[in-house]
Amino acid sequence: MAVPVRARAVPALVAVAALVAGVWMGLLRAGFALGAPPAPGTHGAMLVLGFLGTVIGMERAVATGRGWAWITPFGAAAAVVAMLAGRPGAAAVSLLAAGAVLVAVFVAAYRDQPEPHLVLMTAGASAWVLAAFTWTLGASVPSLVPWLSTFLVLTIAGERLELARTIGTSDVARRWLWGSAAIVVAGSAVAWVSLQAGARLAGAGNLLVAVWLLGNDLARRTIRLGGVTRYMAAGLLAGYLWLGIAGALWMVSGLMPGTTAYDAALHSLFLGFVMSMIMAHAPVVIPALGGVSFPWSPALWVPLGLLHGSVLVRVAGGLATSGAIQRWGAALNAVALAVFAATAIVIVATGRRRRRARTGHRAT
Ligand code: HEM
Numbered sequence: 001m002a003v004p005v006r007a008r009a010v011p012a013l014v015a016v017a018a019l020v021a022g023v024w025m026g027l028l029r030a031g032f033a034l035g036a037p038p039a040p041g042t043h044g045a046m047l048v049l050g051f052l053g054t055v056i057g058m059e060r061a062v063a064t065g066r067g068w069a070w071i072t073p074f075g076a077a078a079a080v081v082a083m084l085a086g087r088p089g090a091a092a093v094s095l096l097a098a099g100a101v102l103v104a105v106f107v108a109a110y111r112d113q114p115e116p117h118l119v120l121m122t123a124g125a126s127a128w129v130l131a132a133f134t135w136t137l138g139a140s141v142p143s144l145v146p147w148l149s150t151f152l153v154l155t156i157a158g159e160r161l162e163l164a165r166t167i168g169t170s171d172v173a174r175r176w177l178w179g180s181a182a183i184v185v186a187g188s189a190v191a192w193v194s195l196q197a198g199a200r201l202a203g204a205g206n207l208l209v210a211v212w213l214l215g216n217d218l219a220r221r222t223i224r225l226g227g228v229t230r231y232m233a234a235g236l237l238a239g240y241l242w243l244g245i246a247g248a249l250w251m252v253s254g255l256m257p258g259t260t261a262y263d264a265a266l267h268s269l270f271l272g273f274v275m276s277m278i279m280a281h282a283p284v285v286i287p288a289l290g291g292v293s294f295p296w297s298p299a300l301w302v303p304l305g306l307l308h309g310s311v312l313v314r315v316a317g318g319l320a321t322s323g324a325i326q327r328w329g330a331a332l333n334a335v336a337l338a339v340f341a342a343t344a345i346v347i348v349a350t351g352r353r354r355r356r357a358r359t360g361h362r363a364t
Pocket residue numbers: 023025026027029030031041042043044045047048141142145148257258259262263266267270271274275330331333334
């Protein structure tokens with residue numbers, strides 16, 4: 001069952017809508033009177049499973065080449081539409097099905113090629129399923145946070161483990177990673193019974209995963225190179241630092257909704273770590289998913305710098321219990337994401353113009 005290239009534009013466009021709607025909901029939750037987006041309570045699910053779930057599902061469907069793997073991004077995209085229509089129950093069911101298919105995609109990939117990074121990514125996809133399942137039972141979005149973060153942390157760690165094969169990892173490093181991942185999963189499971197105890201345990205696991213990433217990732221070497229390679233490495237290493245900070249914050253203060261520390265603990269991970277990964281991978285992921293060329297431009301440093309600067313303001317505001325500074329940070333986070341989107345659009349348009357000019361030259 002092949003999915004026509006044109007049809008793939010559907011989840012891609014829905015992912016963009018999910019990002020815009022998710023950030024809009026976030027700004028509203030941060031206290032900015034910006035109209036009334038539908039279902040602002042679904043902000044976290046919209047961004048983690050709606051936006052990132054669709055993008056990760058598309059990336060995996062392209063990578064495996066299996067037609068049925070497209071059920072994941074289409075299912076996550078359907079959930080975005082359901083959330084926008086104010087139907088969180090339907091969204092949760094659609095996400096449960098989409099996540100289950102992602103687990104099957106990784107299991108099938110493991111059968112073809114039994115590699116440890118696929119085990120980690122299967123565990124990550126299972127965390128998506130558990131988050132969605134908990135949501136179908138009527139749980140609030142904040143109580144899903146440990147499973148939502150486990151999905152992203154293990155999926156990203158799995159991707160980096162795959163690349164680390166090229167430089168080799170010691171036995172101690174491998175055991176460190178598996179032990180840390182087990183603590184992350186155990187923490188999310190404990191959070192079903194006690195959100196605070198589970199968040200503290202998952203935080204310890206996240207901190208240990210960050211130490212592994214900082215110590216073993218290929219980016220430690222590639223940061224010395226220039227151009228796009230240095231940009232990607234810088235985005236990855238800065239993201240790992242934020243994962244470590246998030247882990248420490250979760251360990252110390254748990255996840256107490258309604259406190260400024262809660263916002264800092266959440267967004268050091270979801271913006272500082274995860275969105276930095278997205279910006280770092282953009283030069284590779286955008287051409288692979290969009291079939292467009294994405295020539296390197298140093299302009300990409302601007303949104304990356306803005307993202308990290310704004311997360312710093314937001315987290316500092318949270319730790320200083322200053323709601324005003326935190327709100328400034330939140331607004332600057334949105335500016336960083338908007339500048340990134342605008343830069344990416346200009347780069348794709350430039351790539352298209354250059355390609356047309358080249359083919360024009362050849363034709364004459
Ligand atoms: C400009 C960007 C963003 C703004 C303004 C924003 C704002 C907020 C606010 C105000 C909260 C509630 C915090 C509290 O209750 O004290 C929140 C929660 C949350 N955010 Fe964000 N956020 C942004 C980006 C993101 C991104 C990119 C992600 C994920 C990749 C994310 C994931 C979450 C999650 C999982 C929660 C907790 C669950 C929930 O309450 O929905 N946020 N966000």
